[in-house]
Amino acid sequence: MVSDFFYPNFGGVENHIYLLSQCLLKLGHKVVVMTHAYGNRSGVRYMTGGLKVYYIPWRPFLMQNTLPTFYGTLPILRTILVREKISLVHGHQAFSTLCHEALMHARTMGYKVVFTDHSLYGFADVGSIHMNKVLQFTLADVNQAICVSHTSKENTVLRSGLPPEKVFVIPNAVDTAMFKPAPEQLSRDEIVIVVISRLVYRKGADLLVEVIPEVCRLYPNVRFVVGGDGPKRVRLEEMREKHSLQDRVEMLGAVPHSQVRSVLITGHIFLNSSLTEAFCIAILEAASCGLLTVSTRVGGVLPDDMVVLAEPVPSDMVQAIKKAIDILPKIDPQVMHLRMKQLYSWHDVARRTEVVYDRALTCSDENLLQRLSRYLACGAWAGKIFSLVMIIDFLLWHLLQLWQPSKDIEEVPDFVLPGHQDQEISQAFCEDQTLS
Numbered sequence: 052m053v054s055d056f057f058y059p060n061f062g063g064v065e066n067h068i069y070l071l072s073q074c075l076l077k078l079g080h081k082v083v084v085m086t087h088a089y090g091n092r093s094g095v096r097y098m099t100g101g102l103k104v105y106y107i108p109w110r111p112f113l114m115q116n117t118l119p120t121f122y123g124t125l126p127i128l129r130t131i132l133v134r135e136k137i138s139l140v141h142g143h144q145a146f147s148t149l150c151h152e153a154l155m156h157a158r159t160m161g162y163k164v165v166f167t168d169h170s171l172y173g174f175a176d177v178g179s180i181h182m183n184k185v186l187q188f189t190l191a192d193v194n195q196a197i198c199v200s201h202t203s204k205e206n207t208v209l210r211s212g213l214p215p216e217k218v219f220v221i222p223n224a225v226d227t228a229m230f231k232p233a234p235e236q237l238s239r240d241e242i243v244i245v246v247i248s249r250l251v252y253r254k255g256a257d258l259l260v261e262v263i264p265e266v267c268r269l270y271p272n273v274r275f276v277v278g279g280d281g282p283k284r285v286r287l288e289e290m291r292e293k294h295s296l297q298d299r300v301e302m303l304g305a306v307p308h309s310q311v312r313s314v315l316i317t318g319h320i321f322l323n324s325s326l327t328e329a330f331c332i333a334i335l336e337a338a339s340c341g342l343l344t345v346s347t348r349v350g351g352v353l354p355d356d357m358v359v360l361a362e363p364v365p366s367d368m369v370q371a372i373k374k375a376i377d378i379l380p381k382i383d384p385q386v387m388h389l390r391m392k393q394l395y396s397w398h399d400v401a402r403r404t405e406v407v408y409d410r411a412l413t414c415s416d417e418n419l420l421q422r423l424s425r426y427l428a429c430g431a432w433a434g435k436i437f438s439l440v441m442i443i444d445f446l447l448w449h450l451l452q453l454w455q456p457s458k459d460i461e462e463v464p465d466f467v468l469p470g471h472q473d474q475e476i477s478q479a480f481c482e483d484q485t486l487s
Contacts, residue, residue, distance in 0.1 A: 255324030341384020
């Protein structure tokens, strides 16, 4: 698993990689994670279950991404792949520099590669145009790709030019054991609407500024709890002051993931105002805690009777909240939790991912000339530049092979968890090796 986004950083991609890795370990696979250094966390670390993590000595450059080097990561990636006897490289997130470079180098060295896209991107702004061209270059030679929703698959195929038959849809999941409802903590005198999100434009923070005052005007017994931080927090603070809603809109600031459940179980309705969303894990966490969801129509992931969808405009969102309040008495938090437990399981995600890995490993090997033909198809000028980049990468790899042959790189012994009788000892070992 390769990505710039991993623990101790928190987010949807980080949770996805960690929980998927844990389930793959339980299925008998060997899993190694590669990410950049975080603060003083550099080198090799073990996490629960024997998950091995390489924090390579690269520092984040922008938004937890490393500086693009093209070829700087080739020597260390080659060493890790040989040392750990890796057979497949799985990159995560289109915005991760480390992911793109790892997939490029892995294909040069003849490894099978899989890519998972976790986000949606546009087609018109400068940043999206640049990212889409990079994605077209990276995915030109992947064996298989995974998207977390059908909306995400359509977006990725359009942006990268990948054949649709190469792209699988495997949804995210939720650890329902961590998100259990607590009906006894719900207030009977008021309706609490919870918002937990990064307060940025893409997450619809500007919509909240218009929706919250109108809902408070219509329903005197409604209170909002807003968790999250970001550049749009100032607008929400100003809205609260302007409409004198200090006692009805509680601003929590950034909420650590370990405390998300304690916020969710105090609410009746979860509000998602995102403008673009590939697959919102926060919705699953809220539903697992028994909250009815009101969400913008940007790729809803819940069954129709568990979510009320609205267009991303203030008037429609207010109407959706009205509808949610009307059907709230029919919602049983415990029943909703049990349904989520059946519908969204990380073990199911791991088994479906295993199928994608098997398909990638059966792909035929190709020489450099066969691979270059795909890069040349990326554009009149871009195709030639991409091909030149890969030719140089191929030459540098052979230079490394001459300087330090693979047989001279020491292979590490596999970490094997003891049997069931020693499970407590192995668990303690893993926890001791994990930096908190």
